[in-house]
Amino acid sequence: MSFLRKLDLVEKVDPEIAELILKELDRQVYGINLIASENYADEAVIQVQATVLTNKYAEGYPSRRYYSGCEMYDQIERIAVERVKQLFNAEHANVQPHSGSQANLAVYLAFLKPGDTVLAMDLAHGGHLTHGSSINFSGILYRFIHYGVDRSTELIDYDQVEKLALEYKPRMIVAGASAYPREIDFKRFREICDKVGAYLMVDMAHIAGLIAAGLHMNPVPYADFVTSTTQKTLKGPRGGFILCRREYAEAMDRAVFPGTQSGPLMHIIAAKAVAFKLASTEEFREYQRLIVRDARALASSLDSRGYRIVSGGTDNHLLLVDLKRLGVSGRNAQDVLEKTRIYVNKNLVPYDEKPPYITSGIRLGTSCVAARSMKESEMDTIARFIDTSLKNRRDSTILKKVEEEVIEFCKSFPIYGD
Numbered sequence: 300m301s302f303l304r305k306l307d308l309v310e311k312v313d314p315e316i317a318e319l320i321l322k323e324l325d326r327q328v329y330g331i332n333l334i335a336s337e338n339y340a341d342e343a344v345i346q347v348q349a350t351v352l353t354n355k356y357a358e359g360y361p362s363r364r365y366y367s368g369c370e371m372y373d374q375i376e377r378i379a380v381e382r383v384k385q386l387f388n389a390e391h392a393n394v395q396p397h398s399g400s401q402a403n404l405a406v407y408l409a410f411l412k413p414g415d416t417v418l419a420m421d422l423a424h425g426g427h428l429t430h431g432s433s434i435n436f437s438g439i440l441y442r443f444i445h446y447g448v449d450r451s452t453e454l455i456d457y458d459q460v461e462k463l464a465l466e467y468k469p470r471m472i473v474a475g476a477s478a479y480p481r482e483i484d485f486k487r488f489r490e491i492c493d494k495v496g497a498y499l500m501v502d503m504a505h506i507a508g509l510i511a512a513g514l515h516m517n518p519v520p521y522a523d524f525v526t527s528t529t530q531k532t533l534k535g536p537r538g539g540f541i542l543c544r545r546e547y548a549e550a551m552d553r554a555v556f557p558g559t560q561s562g563p564l565m566h567i568i569a570a571k572a573v574a575f576k577l578a579s580t581e582e583f584r585e586y587q588r589l590i591v592r593d594a595r596a597l598a599s600s601l602d603s604r605g606y607r608i609v610s611g612g613t614d615n616h617l618l619l620v621d622l623k624r625l626g627v628s629g630r631n632a633q634d635v636l637e638k639t640r641i642y643v644n645k646n647l648v649p650y651d652e653k654p655p656y657i658t659s660g661i662r663l664g665t666s667c668v669a670a671r672s673m674k675e676s677e678m679d680t681i682a683r684f685i686d687t688s689l690k691n692r693r694d695s696t697i698l699k700k701v702e703e704e705v706i707e708f709c710k711s712f713p714i715y716g717d
């Protein structure tokens with residue numbers, strides 16, 4: 300922690316920014332982070348990012364760079380590639396995508412032509428912007444058709460996916476989501492793809508850590524391409540990567556560089572290498588198991604307080620809470636909880652009647668609280684904080700009291716050592 304507070308050089312040249320960084324550190328330490336797409340990168344992962352590796356251009360790939368002086372960068376990138384291939388048992392990996400969105404962009408560029416039909420999960424049912432939202436490059440350049448979840452079970456309706464695939468004959472089917480609390484059957488997706496001759500792209504951004512730990516089905520044997528971020532359950536730096544079969548390697552690499560990016564962020568690639576190493580340890584696997592136990596405990600504690608949990612529970616690191624019964628919108632709940640230092644995001648629930656900037660639900664994730672070693676009994680405390688805040692949302696005295704309790708509670712669960 301002292302390492303994270305050491306900003307003497309920044310304080311000298313830019314005290315304004317230094318002060319904001321320290322305030323943000325305090326916000327993270329004295330707050331409960333339930334944002335499902337976030338995590339706390341290991342201190343070693345943070346340290347690597349603040350090194351001289353940020354100084355160099357290394358356009359190209361190991362031994363095929365456009366600049367001289369890339370010897371260390373070649374070794375670093377090769378290590379990152381080998382580690383991630385081993386972690387997910389993949390034939391080929393590209394660790395250069397700057398983000399998850401860049402990874403998806405590169406796959407589409409490599410294997411689709413503008414106007415091609417793609418089948419993906421509806422954003423309103425848990426999909427992602429880059430899975431064909433009309434305001435994203437994906438929906439602007441390609442013809443996306445969307446599948447969703449069944450109205451009563453709130454689970455992916457694989458029969459509907461198959462029906463749509465047979466009807467629209469997509470060139471690619473995208474599996475993977477941003478707000479789906481259940482395990483995804485990648486084998487079934489492969490079978491559907493085979494029926495219509497479509498590529499299968501799996502975007503495992505949210506669940507990459509769970510897959511690395513062997514808790515969820517590994518998509519690599521079934522998918523043609525797997526994309527991911529490194530900053531979510533995987534606990535690495537902000538960034539992306541792509542896995543694919545050897546036969547697609549050349550086209551894939553060309554689509555990343557020079558297709559969609561130029562200079563790779565080598566300090567981030569080094570940080571990814573460190574994160575992949577950490578993700579192959581037994582300690583990491585134990586951490587992933589705790590994430591899932593915590594998510595289930597939080598779902599059941601909220602359920603017992605009368606909250607409706609979408610699909611009745613969770614198999615992964617996140618849960619969706621439908622707030623209609625309480626008569627509060629997702630946006631309002633997010634704002635109220637922020638006052639008590641509990642960070643969540645508003646989220647559409649399946650078949651939501653409210654618009655995306657209001658929503659009827661919130662998405663809660665447990666990657667951060669599990670990283671602080673908060674266990675099942677702590678999830679009950681957090682459910683109580685949430686419940687008290689939402690039910691007393693107009694009572695500033697009670698909200699202040701909850702905020703004080705949250706600060707005290709957080710003191711027992713450090714993020715970074717001391």
Ligand SMILES: Cc1ncc(COP(=O)(O)O)c(C=O)c1O
Pocket residue numbers: 336397398399400401426427429475476477502503504505528538539
């Ligand atoms: C499923 C999925 N894919 C892709 C992304 C995009 O990642 P990034 O924000 O790194 O571009 C996200 C981000 O939340 C995501 O949830």
